[in-house]
Amino acid sequence: MPDIRLRLLLDPDGHIGPGRAELLEGIAALGSISAAGRAMGMSYRRAWELVEEMNRIFGRPVAETQAGGRQGGGARLTDLGQLVVTRFRSAEAAARRAVAEEMAALQKEVRREG
Amino acid sequence: MPDIRLRLLLDPDGHIGPGRAELLEGIAALGSISAAGRAMGMSYRRAWELVEEMNRIFGRPVAETQAGGRQGGGARLTDLGQLVVTRFRSAEAAARRAVAEEMAALQKEVRREG
Numbered sequence: 001m002p003d004i005r006l007r008l009l010l011d012p013d014g015h016i017g018p019g020r021a022e023l024l025e026g027i028a029a030l031g032s033i034s035a036a037g038r039a040m041g042m043s044y045r046r047a048w049e050l051v052e053e054m055n056r057i058f059g060r061p062v063a064e065t066q067a068g069g070r071q072g073g074g075a076r077l078t079d080l081g082q083l084v085v086t087r088f089r090s091a092e093a094a095a096r097r098a099v100a101e102e103m104a105a106l107q108k109e110v111r112r113e114g
Numbered sequence: 115m116p117d118i119r120l121r122l123l124l125d126p127d128g129h130i131g132p133g134r135a136e137l138l139e140g141i142a143a144l145g146s147i148s149a150a151g152r153a154m155g156m157s158y159r160r161a162w163e164l165v166e167e168m169n170r171i172f173g174r175p176v177a178e179t180q181a182g183g184r185q186g187g188g189a190r191l192t193d194l195g196q197l198v199v200t201r202f203r204s205a206e207a208a209a210r211r212a213v214a215e216e217m218a219a220l221q222k223e224v225r226r227e228g
Contacts, residue, residue: 004121008118008220083223087219091213097212
């Protein structure tokens with residue numbers, strides 16, 4: 001099935017894309033930044049970097065860690081983190097609907113083999 | 115200004131994104147694959163690879179070279195190449211409109227400095 005990949009580029013810099021949204025969803029579901037990263041085949045370090053990059057973009061945390069800090073305990077999304085996921089997924093769904101006709105026209109031009 | 119970056123993922127594989135659309139537009143404007151690539155800071159080799167990847171996706175050429183072949187002469191878009199540009203830019207514009215509200219909500223959360 002054809003699909004889209006959407007990235008929202010914020011001003012003055014930084015972006016939210018499907019990987020970051022999925023990481024936040026993983027944190028919400030698994031209660032841990034490292035587990036959420038691992039579920040996406042991402043290192044602990046990389047998952048933390050992405051969370052910290054989002055914290056930087058918004059100037060406050062998208063996730064908060066509980067007792068144990070970075071090395072232990074759990075993590076959960078802040079209200080901001082939840083808003084980022086919700087808004088991104090909603091934007092993605094709206095974009096998918098909006099491009100359906102153009103996408104179908106392009107897909108029709110793809111030669112199928114076999 | 116916030117903006118989007120949209121990539122259309124075709125079935126069974128391959129994609130059209132803003133870089134490929136811009137390259138096709140450059141070929142139409144400049145009449146040369148290498149000049150179009152150069153205008154984007156891209157090597158001759160890379161520009162050709164992208165054109166050949168699009169030819170592969172659609173099973174026929176998005177651009178045709180004129181007398182001189184790869185080393186000389188000029189190039190222009192085929193009807194297919196023109197269709198790809200038009201459909202992609204139209205999809206991008208539709209997606210931009212479709213995500214405007216969600217984008218504004220996210221942008222509002224970005225802390226501005228200074």
